[in-house]
Amino acid sequence: MQFFVIIAAPFLHWRSLFLIIKVY
Numbered sequence: 001m002q003f004f005v006i007i008a009a010p011f012l013h014w015r016s017l018f019l020i021i022k023v024y
Helices: 002-023
Strands: none
Touching: none
């Protein structure tokens, strides 16, 4: 479970950044 979090966290982080940049 922790291994999945380590992989999923950066992906969600980049995805949220992309959405924020897209809004601007």
